[in-house]
Amino acid sequence: MSTRTLEQVESQFETFQILNEEGEVVNEAAMPELSDEQLQELMRRMVYTRIWDQRAISLNRQGRLGFYAPVAGQEASMLGSQFALEKKDWILPGYRDIPQIVFHGLPLHQAFLWSRGHFAGGQIPDELNIMIPQIIIGAQIIQTAGVALGLKRKETNTVAITYTGDGGASQGDFYEGMNFAGAYKAPAIFIVQNNRFAISVPVEKQSAAKTIAQKAVAAGIEGIQVDGMDVLAVYAATKDARTRALAGEGPTLIETLTYRYGPHTMAGDDPTRYRSSDLDDEWTKKDPLVRFRKFLEGKNLWNEEKENEVVDQAKADIKEAIKEADAAPKQKVTDLIGFMFEDLPSNLREQMEEYTAKESK
Numbered sequence: 001m002s003t004r005t006l007e008q009v010e011s012q013f014e015t016f017q018i019l020n021e022e023g024e025v026v027n028e029a030a031m032p033e034l035s036d037e038q039l040q041e042l043m044r045r046m047v048y049t050r051i052w053d054q055r056a057i058s059l060n061r062q063g064r065l066g067f068y069a070p071v072a073g074q075e076a077s078m079l080g081s082q083f084a085l086e087k088k089d090w091i092l093p094g095y096r097d098i099p100q101i102v103f104h105g106l107p108l109h110q111a112f113l114w115s116r117g118h119f120a121g122g123q124i125p126d127e128l129n130i131m132i133p134q135i136i137i138g139a140q141i142i143q144t145a146g147v148a149l150g151l152k153r154k155e156t157n158t159v160a161i162t163y164t165g166d167g168g169a170s171q172g173d174f175y176e177g178m179n180f181a182g183a184y185k186a187p188a189i190f191i192v193q194n195n196r197f198a199i200s201v202p203v204e205k206q207s208a209a210k211t212i213a214q215k216a217v218a219a220g221i222e223g224i225q226v227d228g229m230d231v232l233a234v235y236a237a238t239k240d241a242r243t244r245a246l247a248g249e250g251p252t253l254i255e256t257l258t259y260r261y262g263p264h265t266m267a268g269d270d271p272t273r274y275r276s277s278d279l280d281d282e283w284t285k286k287d288p289l290v291r292f293r294k295f296l297e298g299k300n301l302w303n304e305e306k307e308n309e310v311v312d313q314a315k316a317d318i319k320e321a322i323k324e325a326d327a328a329p330k331q332k333v334t335d336l337i338g339f340m341f342e343d344l345p346s347n348l349r350e351q352m353e354e355y356t357a358k359e360s361k
């Protein structure tokens with residue numbers, strides 16, 4: 001018998017799928033128990049997010065939004081996983097994961113303020129179990145291990161979920177966080193949205209591993225690779241991870257295979273310089289909205305009228321939210337200083353006095 005294990009391990013990680021690209025059920029046994037209303041709600045959220053993404057890109061180009069990382073293509077991965085959570089569960093998002101926290105309760109205008117770098121965007125209402133989106137790649141993995149351990153100690157019967165990308169899975173923090181959470185059987189769910197690129201670096205250049213899911217093995221935790229363009233598969237995998245976490249069985253690593261259609265962020269990268277149009281076409285065919293729409297239409301649960309209602313609602317909400325964001329008081333230098341410390345050190349006290357005087361003129 002061969003003592004080499006890599007091939008044996010890698011061959012175990014098949015892609016979990018429920019709906020194929022045609023919207024046909026290919027894995028009836030794994031079909032989650034969702035009501036017709038819940039299925040429609042999932043579609044509604046994906047359509048809403050696609051429209052919001054288009055609007056956010058235009059608003060950014062008009063200079064009316066700040067930092068923005070496009071999400072089109074990743075809707076099933078983002079929203080299918082969030083849909084498996086309870087309101088009391090904690091989300092530790094990355095910079096792209098704004099749809100999940102908005103559907104977890106963050107008001108849209110606050111997401112816009114966060115994009116503008118306004119402090120009010122980061123003041124998450126107390127009743128929402130959401131952390132501020134993490135910009136440091138991979139840092140949220142370690143933080144999630146800690147939050148999940150705290151939730152377990154307090155016997156809250158809740159989980160902590162976090163998101164990173166394929167690039168995040170190449171960071172040291174990623175291994176440390178998973179290892180720690182595994183050792184303490186902390187109720188954590190680690191989602192890696194593998195959109196194949198860390199800005200311009202393809203996943204093949206980041207790691208020799210055939211899957212990201214298999215990285216769970218060394219941490220002694222469950223790992224699963226999921227078709228991230230299949231909202232039902234993402235939902236079912238996350239729901240299962242949540243159930244096991246609450247049963248004391250420890251964390252799960254979920255790799256969702258997905259794609260971002262747009263640029264990395266709106267700060268100026270040009271995807272045509274690192275992605276071929278063939279690759280773009282290949283992934284457009286897997287589109288999560290097209291697939292789920294076909295599935296729902298087959299069940300008579302979706303039509304053009306429903307779709308248009310969502311589009312109109314999204315546009316109206318965005319218009320309102322931008323107005324509300326515009327109405328937020330302008331950020332002052334004293335705000336920034338004031339939030340840093342409970343008791344200001346002497347040098348900042350001086351600056352506080354200086355700027356308080358300037359701002360009162």
Ligand SMILES: Cc1ncc(C[n+]2csc(CCOP(=O)(O)OP(=O)(O)O)c2C)c(N)n1
Binds near residue numbers: 135195
């Ligand atoms: C520790 C750290 N190193 C580098 C960066 C710069 N950076 C911002 S996004 C990014 C790529 C991340 O790619 P991935 O994890 O695949 O997520 P995606 O943007 O594709 O969703 C990098 C390297 C950073 N923010 N933090």
Ligand SMILES: [Mg+2]
Binds near residue numbers: 165166167195197198
């Ligand atoms: Mg990526």
